[in-house]
Amino acid sequence: MKLAILTTIAGSAAAFSPSAAIGASSSALHMSEPTTEETTAPIVEESPFIPAPAPLIINGWSADAALPMYGLPGAVAPLGFFDPIGFSKDKDLNTVKRLREAEVLHGRVSMMAAVGYLVGESTPTITYGMDVHHTIANNQLPEVPAAVLVPFFLAINFSEALRASVGWVEPGAGPGSIFSLREKYYPGDIGFDPFGLKPTDAKDFANMQTKELNNGRLAMLAAAGFCAQEQVNGQGILESLGF
DSSP: HHHHHHHHHHHHHHHHHHHHHHHHHHHHHHHHHOOOOOOOOOOOOOOOOOOOOOEEEEEEOOOTSGGGGGGOSSOOOOBSOTTOOOTTTTTTTTHHHHHHHHHHHHHHHHHHHHHHHHHHSSOOBBTTTEEEOOGGGGTTTTGOOOOHHHHHHHHHHHHHHHHHHHHHHOOGTTTTTTTOOOOOTTTTTSSOOOOOOOSSHHHHHHHHHHHHHHHHHHHHHHHHHHHHHHHHHHHHHHHHTTO
């Protein structure tokens, strides 16, 4: 009887053993399954494509650092580009434009001065009336009445203020603004063209600018020569030539 009871208990225990094995196997399989983690690649933001700025073209001219004076007109045969002292050598664009601005301005003043020497000494004027036997040009300024001289100087001041406002950066505009020309300003072109002589074609404009520069350079030499000649002999220019 006892043997039968033990046998029954052992069989009952054996009946539960497969379930435990299956459970263990299932647990083992569950633990052995690889865990997949979702990995996201880093997002690389592509910088927007920014095209290179187009070269600034003013009156058909675009600054080229590989050329003398950045390619500004004025170099003609037989001398070509003539700068023996090297004023423009290794200068930045703003400095080169200021040099050209000064050359154009002095050339224009000298052209008027050369004509003024001849006209002021040999034709009727406001100061001397119809008498053409005038004082030499070097000595005329102190003889001009204040009523004529003051408006003359005011006109010069007004024209210079206009030129500065058109071509030059305001001194208080920021760092580097002192002695700086505006980026879009072409040296000497303040927009004053009452007779419409300015060409629209780039090549024609360069040719006209070269002619103006050459005439201005000659006039600077002529005006200096007139002044020196009158200081030496005290005679007017045409009088010195025998007229």
